Amino acid sequence: MIVRHDAGRRPGYPAAAAVFAVGMAGTTLPTPLYGLYRQELGFSELMVTVVFAVYAVGVIAVLLLAGNYSDRVGRRPVLFAALAFSALSAVCFLSEGGLPLLFAGRLLSGFSAGLFSGAATAAVLELAPEEKKSRAGFAAAAANMGGLGCGPLLAGILAQYAPWPLSLPFLAHLALLVVACVLVALLPETVDHPERWPRLTPQGVVVPSEARSVFGPSAFAAFAGFSLLGLSTAVTPAFVSGPLGVTNLAVTGAVVFSVFLGSTAGQSLTEKLGARRALPYGCFVLVAGLAMVAGSLVAELLPLLVAGALCGGLGQGLAFRAALTSVAAAAPAEHRGGTISTFFVVAYTGISLPVVGVGALTVALGLRGAGLTFTACVAVLASCTGVHLLRKPLPEQHGG
Template identity: 65%
Template structure:
């Protein structure tokens, strides 16, 4: 998720390969946030809790991300990128520690909160670091590196933990020990990165930036934010309950396969985001919403037909649509926002997106208590498809136009 910030950053004096190193740090940090995805079924067996509680455990992560975005989303502009990256790595390590020491729900909740804090810090600081460490002529590649690190990292987390859970003797330990090792590598890399922010002396006090949608952005913001809400709802579904869907309704009990299915939606999202620039944001937003609707229809069909192949097709199609719509929406909102309010406007956009990744999924868990998980999934797919279709139709009929100045 690319956050465009107005920073006090200065570009490196020479072309520097550090943007790829910063992308590696970003990817490792984001992988930790989705590491528990294929493991929730094992935690259910071990601790004994409902599908609703699975979605609540997942949702506290999103609440933590939103809180950090609102309170500390621009702290790296003052403190520097490197200290914030190191803080994010510390939170990621602490999250892994909570899961390793887990003996009940409290530490699961603590681990997810710490993981959300890490993701909230990384969303802005790591993206800015990747872009700022790019040399002349490397901005396009650096932008895609940030996108790939974010979504690719989110996808690699379930893939890694699924394989380790399936093929090692301690399925709830090895994923987090492995991630702790990767975090140590990422922290060392982050420490070695050149600082790109000229930190003022004396340092101004750190204050929460808050969120704000200026009047001149509201026409673009509403449909863009709804598209992000719908797309992130799909990501939340796959990250929180897709392994349960696959196991209970499709007969997929292999943790590695479940992790690979979740990886597919994030890999497809990365592909979709890479296509947005070619299509152009005003056209990519409605197109992405349309593809997302098709993906949701395939997910619903997989539940009706009990077909793993249709679920994978839904992950691919829905992920591409989410990626197209998300990057287009973020581009349009960022370009329309006045420079002096861009940080708060982008934070508001991400607040809506992260509400989308959590609230509908909790609704699925709550509905699954009274009906079966399959029916809850069908209701979810229908509701989110309506939101995506509405946002897509609105932007197709009233295409947004970014200011010539770029905001």
């Protein structure tokens, strides 16, 4: 049973959304700094993508092992645990102990994101009054994608214009985490009679038969969209400083921020369009964005890359929120949590495996060739998914 305790006298859903945003910002904070790590430690672009992919491994592991844990122990304990993992991740980066600690930092960051994905989203929704549920749903989506976008923007500005480029971004984030801990301590608990640290019960991969016809195309759309997010956060800094010749880290952070800005805007439009239309339209907008990204690599134009990032992010946001809405509506109530966790597992696989492929392709094709191959493959996947959804639209009751 979910209730709200003392909601009128304690911080509400905007405070929970702020905590969510701070936590997610930490997961993308290293994005504009990978070039500096490469100079300092001397590893390849392939290793950059592997370091990034470790993050997705952490997220997927938590989703499978503890995706519904906050339903049992309460939202606040899980939020505190997520903030602790985020702080430990920052400490790993601050220690500058070489590649092993970079891997450890990214893995801990993945644990943090996996815990935040369920607990923070639920807390934001549950703390909102009934008349503000829709606004709270967008607040959760905006906190998620907005936080992911603000991480590289903050790190890029601090690394470019302030001292200690490999330290100050993480010190700043630790300060924000302290504020977030205070907010969590003040938040009311929304789970009635929480258990006291019960044993973990891994839920595995769950897709009930009633949801499979909706889950398939929705998962493909999420995979394609998250592939673009993975490219943006793991490889875009190398694209910007390599083929485009821009070495300003603040610009790099702003380019990555534009993808998540577009995603937030796309998610805000999904409800107006309805999931049934937003899902195929989002796929086609994503394809247009990927075409612009590819064009920017050929023409070496930074404005075209930014336009592609915004457009691709818009399509990703449209398709992602529509896909999530559709999957949640299609799944029976007793399997809804597990089905949504499985959906996120597919999405985070999309953020990791294709990006590692790009890193491997750079060895044979160079950065530009790898980027063009990647955009072509993801565009084909998104196009096929969009065409399929136009020919066989989702059932009206699942599409909103």
